[in-house]
Amino acid sequence: MTTRILSTSPLVGxxxxxLGQRYPDLCIAxxxxxxxxxELAKAEAMIVLLSEPVREQDLEMAPNLKAIxxxxxxxxxxxxxxxxxxxxxIINTPGVLTDATADLALTLLLAATRxxxxxxxxxxxxxxxxxxxxxxxxxxxxxxxxxxLGSGAIGKAFARRVWALGMKPVFWDRDGxxxxxxFGPSIGRxxxxxxxxxxxxxxxxxCPLTDETRGILDRKMLSLLPQGTVIINTARxxxxxxxxxxxxxxxxxxxxxxxxVYDGEPEVNxxxxxxxxxxxxxxxxxxxxxxxxxxxxxxxxxxxxALGTH
Ligand code: DGY
Numbered sequence: 552m553t554t555r556i557l558s559t560s561p562l563v564g565x566x567x568x569x570l571g572q573r574y575p576d577l578c579i580a581x582x583x584x585x586x587x588x589x590e591l592a593k594a595e596a597m598i599v600l601l602s603e604p605v606r607e608q609d610l611e612m613a614p615n616l617k618a619i620x621x622x623x624x625x626x627x628x629x630x631x632x633x634x635x636x637x638x639x640x641i642i643n644t645p646g647v648l649t650d651a652t653a654d655l656a657l658t659l660l661l662a663a664t665r666x667x668x669x670x671x672x673x674x675x676x677x678x679x680x681x682x683x684x685x686x687x688x689x690x691x692x693x694x695x696x697x698x699x700l701g702s703g704a705i706g707k708a709f710a711r712r713v714w715a716l717g718m719k720p721v722f723w724d725r726d727g728x729x730x731x732x733x734f735g736p737s738i739g740r741x742x743x744x745x746x747x748x749x750x751x752x753x754x755x756x757x758c759p760l761t762d763e764t765r766g767i768l769d770r771k772m773l774s775l776l777p778q779g780t781v782i783i784n785t786a787r788x789x790x791x792x793x794x795x796x797x798x799x800x801x802x803x804x805x806x807x808x809x810x811x812v813y814d815g816e817p818e819v820n821x822x823x824x825x826x827x828x829x830x831x832x833x834x835x836x837x838x839x840x841x842x843x844x845x846x847x848x849x850x851x852x853x854x855x856x857a858l859g860t861h
Pocket of ligand 1: 652786834
């Protein structure tokens, strides 16, 4: 009996090719192409990227589907409830991208607080006139509070990094129980959002996008942040109200913003391009070779397990 696996794209490393050795019917067809739609009708498993939403109607076209794999830890682009109803397994890639994503959040934090992009542009422009006492002054981090939305693996990994810089990590998460968070070298307080926000010199987003977290950083919540706060988002764009953040950044209220994700990406609101002290990256959180290979490995193993044929 043949087992059909449909992937929208090759993955980094050999894992997908190796899977194709064991399942010769594995097919790669671009997302929403004619070939993809035709293969979907026969597929027992499909693999998509985080930028490729699967809709409930797609499942109606896939009567044999047993598993959907996403080359990401985030599953907000998948019809989770419908999959549960239909007994379709969802495979994602938790754990293996924790350090890479936390590293990138730290990169954004340091770049935004030390005005790295502006400094680099100045040197490249050939117009740098030399050291000056007040040139491109940034924001110091030691001793300040870093608010972290989400106390999962990535939130804790980010906490370890900012703790090493002398910051005090505090947490908010969805479970609402305010017990402390052990992030390894130390323990951070977990507190209600309204209590946490007024203390934050830095606020970093590390929670999944769910119905509960969509837009949670709205205009009202953002107004609780102290002047000069730096916001880092490596989670999902629409956890925060981008236009409200943009207003606060353009008005000079926020100290800076570091973004790896955008509401409606890959479209990016052009107001970000002219925003002062915004560091903008193209969703690179998990983009190291080691991490992307590990994600592919985990995903392919999960698909094979869900198919239960080996
Ligand atoms: C994921 O895998 O969901 C992350 O957004 C990668 O950066």
